[in-house]
Amino acid sequence: MSQPHHTDPLLRNSRREAIIIGLTWLAATTYCCAYSYFFGYIREGQQLTKADLNMIFGVPSWVVWGYLVPWVVCAVFTFWFAGWYVVDDDLGYDHTAELESDIREGGVGG
Amino acid sequence: MDNNNAIPTHPATLAALAIFTAVSLGLGVVANLVSSKKAGFLQKYFLGNRSLGAFAVALTAAVMSGGTFLGFPSFVYQYGWVVGLWIASYMVAPLTVLGVLGKRIGHLSRRTGAITLPDLFRERFGSPLLGLLTSLFIIFFLSCFLVAQFKAGGVLMKIVLPSSTYDWANVENFAVTLDKGYVIGLLIFTTTVVAYTAYGGFLAAIWTDVFQSIIMAIGVLIMLPLAISKAGGLEMATLKGMEIAGDGFGFGPGAGRAFHPLTMSISFFVMWAISGMGQPSTMVRLMAFRDTRTLRYSMLYLTVYNMLVYIPLILIFVCSRSIMPGLTNSDEVMPRMVVTLANPYLAGLILAAPYGAVLSTVSGFLLIISSGLVRDVYQRFIRPAATEREIARASYAATVVVGLVVGIFALKPPDFLQLIVVFASGGMASVFLMPALLGAFWRRANAQGALAAMLTGAAVTMALYVYGSILGHQEVDQMIGAKPSSNGFGAYYLLGFEPVIWGLLSSFIAGVIGSLVTPPPDPARVSLLFDAQPPSAPAPATLDLHPELESDIA
Known part of the structure; x- marks a missing residue:
């Protein structure tokens, strides 16, 4: 259309929120996989045995720092994000009945 | 199943499962009765009138199925702490699964009037072919998934059934060799799930899902201190696990095995958190939540739920390796741990939860397939002028037929x-x-x-x-x-x-x-779905039929 768009505010908000969520996922994936690989994975040049286990409350330290603490951090972030950041938008009028009557009116394949 | 070392069960376990099954059937009846008579049948039956609250959205998006309580514990038992990394993307799953597409799917489905995923794609893109193709892909992939879930249901039922309940059955006459206990278990499972799903529709599936999720969380939290205490603490459990399974039990990749190398760690952060967004079952829930406040709260509830269930599950089944070191079939670790740790009544309650997880997964998927058949094939391509009564009959029949066909395939999975x-x-x-x-x-x-x-x-x-x-x-x-x-x-x-x-x-x-x-x-269709519109703006399908209404679009 040639006229300027009056983008629906719900779309603007949800696009911004989706980008933040995507970045959060990327950060969590990068950190957890990298930390666990470097500190908790047996690999060439890093033969880990029982002697290398550092325990924190009975849990291997690479587990605590690799995914348990990030899990808690993500939970705190989700509380802030969903509790305060995400905007309450109007989902708009429900056209279900209208589509139903369009299907009847349009006939087969309509 | 290792019949030489069968899981010891107690009548209380069977009683708990019977109660669970009865409650599920009851929920189906109540769901049918309380559904609003105002809305059209399809919206009521397949989408619960878009009335889902935060608790229901959160717990039904918890992505639990039979695998959560059978496959996942089995992994932890075999491979140790690295399995936590396998599931760790659940830390961001509430955000990704509900937050990325939630508002827009909720918005687009109302704007277009869509009640199924094929409806949504067809109306968003204005393509009947796309709608039909979506239905066919859903039927293909979900049918594969359902056979696995039906098998899990049959196996779980067999575990708790005393052999006297199926010894009388004569299945030797079948063309293939069948396991009697499994066949009877599958029969009971199929009858139950088809009955309450067909009668209660979407709300019955949702309520059963919520019910079993609560039971499971309670069960897991009760089992956690019992397992840690029995293993002599987490440190002892880890060291003993490493003695039995190798150093990989305490590190990654899995104990001297190929399980979960770095590329798979990355893959599974995509598998659960990102591909979870693309499951038809998720998208249907995103069409059904009440409002955006509901969506926000469901993210919070799901975050709490995932932490309360999945982290304790990792700890419990790390302990299980030292408690039951010689298990020949690790898929049985969950029921065996329950029977070992809890008294018979509690064990019955906890064992009912995985059965409920399978039930609710199956009922949700059955409805997605039958909605595709009724709305996107029968109504769109065969009888657009079908009355409410005809559509209702077709919906009940589709749910029953799909359930029975998958049940037959599951006889020899x-x-x-x-x-x-x-x-x-x-x-x-x-x-x-x-x-x-x-x-x-x-x-x-x-x-x-x-x-x-x-x-x-x-x-x-x-x-x-x-x-x-x-x-x-x-x-x-x-x-x-x-x-x-x-x-x-x-x-x-x-x-x-x-x-x-x-x-x-x-x-x-x-x-x-x-x-x-x-x-x-088409710019008019795009404007309808992307721009702010007055309340009088038509749905895209109406615009297709009446192009003169374009002047009503902002």
């Missing part, structure tokens, strides 16, 4: 179910996620682009499985903990990544290129 579940989940994400994302956020996305995304995602995923099966790379399936299949079915892990990575990537590229090299979508 293939032996590589876990691979099939991974294949179906990854396949659905590769097919549906990119059309949904592009359609929700990109004005330029058109029907040709969506078709290209869908077909490319499906083709790449299937090609990797076909190529893997031809090459016979079954040993590589240990990377995802799957047992090698006897007939060579398996995936090819290009550069070590799960096929879903390549499916999603290729689908995205095809969707963008396919849209850009073909004519842009």
